[in-house]
Amino acid sequence: MLFGAGNLIFPVHLGQLAGKNWLLASSGFLISGVLIPLMSLLAISITRSNGIYDLAKPIGKRYALIFLILIHATLGPLFATPRTATVPFTIGFANHIPSHLQGIGLLIFSAVFFGIVYFLSATEAKITNLIGKILNPVFLIMLFVIFLLAFINPIGSSNTAVTAAYVHNSFTNGFLEGYNTMDCLAALAFGITVITAIKGLGIKKSKEVSIATAKSGFIGILGVALIYICLIWLGATSLNSFKLSSNGGTALAQIAHYYLGTIGDALLATLTTVTCLTTAMGLVVAFAQDFHREFPKISYKKFLAFNCFLSFIIANLGLDQIIAWSTPVLMLLYPLAISLVILGILSPLFKNDPIVYKVTTALTLIPALFDMINSTPDMLKNTQFMQAIVSFAEKYIPLFNLGFGWLMFSILGLVIGLIIHFVRSEKSLKTIED
Known part of the structure; x- marks a missing residue:
């Protein structure tokens, strides 16, 4: 649920920024991008909260509502959801479109993308289960193929140039770069879904739920941490053949083409688009459900349409x-x-x-x-x-x-x-x- 568009591009970009200091930078990134999201799930479990609002309610009901709105706006139409369209476009399509046509290319791609997101989310199509259970794992397998090829035949040494910000503050800047994954915020928004799933396995007592969350979460974060470390290392080594990019999407596309050629380009474009589609659907559905619950006079579908339309507009600002x-x-x-x-x-x-x-x-x-x-x-x-x-x-x-x-x-x-x-x-x- 947490592994989306930002989880692909920001580790690669961090590797390019940190250069030979990639390992120290990655330790900071793993704390904010992996450990803290797990702590978010534990906090919801320990406090027996039903989500962000309940967790923040001791501060005050008004604060809790404002905090809920800000987080969902960030995960929703302002930043994270538009990113689900711009990331696959940047990774899979931008390099194959002339620069003067990229604006219209993004416009068409994002319109089709969010049209599909709205249709599937409004009809609650079961295709999402197929996508999540089959194509997402295929995408991860493709990533590990790239990792394997990279370790067998590295682009070059990871002992590459370091940008000014990472000369002395690699750890702290790596920690701050982890903010961009938005996984701490997403874990707060999706946490109750995870806790409910654990309770569905027959684990009912609060203490046992917390222990199960910690154990399963620890296994999960080890897998995510491994992916992050590999992506950061790839970013650092890529500087031997490619220039520092303005975002990790461009760098990831260059790396995939280096190892898999044109077939890799097509496969990466398809799988990234599909996996980001499922992430977008999860985000818009969570947004519409939570806001409909807080403001029941406005229908679920209206919140859904508002989110998709605003996400489409903001996506066209560019990644x-x-x-x-x-x-x-x-x-x-x-x-x-x-x-x-x-x-x-x-x-x-x-x-x-x-x-x-x-x-x-x-x-x-x-x-x-x-x-x-x-x-x-x-x-x-x-x-x-x-x-x-x-x-x-x-x-x-x-x-x-x-x-x-x-x-x-x-x-x-x-x-x-x-x-x-x-x-x-x-x-x-x-x-x-x-």
Whole structure:
């Protein structure tokens, strides 16, 4: 459910950016792209939540609703869903279309793509089961064939040039690159589906469900981690024959052609399109179901049509623009999501006391807003007002230059919240004894 368009392109791009420091960068990427999504599932299991809204509700119902809307908008029509069309187009078709016709090519491809997504999602066609159970594994097999050929006959050494940002901060930048997979947010959105599936196996007790989630999740993340490491290594070695690309989609297409030729191009284009189609259907259905549940006066199909149409419009901005504008949003949402996940896992320690949630989230939000501003595209960031805000943050917020301005604030909020909780608990206990 979590392995979609971004999981293919961002590891390859990371490898190209990190060069010979690819291994250190990959360790950061694996934490944010693999470990934290697993922790998200555990948080939903431990707190017995039915999804994002329930998990965030201790902070406040209004906050929980806003957070739910922001995450679904990010996973839905603003960023992740449009990406499901632009990634297969970039990987499978863009290289075969003249540059002056790529705009119209993307327009036609995305229109057909989201037309199919809407039709299959509205009719709940069972073809999705066929696609998910047969073609997705075929796609993974194709990836492993490329990996095998790459190990037997590498494009070159992984000891390649390092971009400026990865000379000294490979780990932290690799961690931040993992945000682009959006898997922490997706795990929060899809988590209840996973938990329900585990309960369907006959595992009912909360503790046993959490243990089963951890065990099965650990096996799953090992597989995903292996794919990521191979893709990152491929990206690093590809610099021996190809230039640094603006996104991992172009690089992956070049690598596939290098090893599999024209047949590989056709196979990659077909399988990437189909697998991204299933990802898109999962995203639009989850969006429509959740929003219809929260706003029942608007029908499921209307939410579905709205999502598909807006995703089609935004897809035609192109992959590079989608990535550029999604980054500041992810820099805001990810610290809030990570802190919420950690609070959910630790909740038995403080009996799910809302004060711990509220203090931690409030202090996390402040630097996260500064991180968002610092990550905006240059056309906004270079304005005098934005520069003044960034300069203030650089001066007064620890680790801000690394993109981790939220970390110390979040820890401080957790400590303060726990102190308040235990002081209150102690006073309540004394009152009862008296």
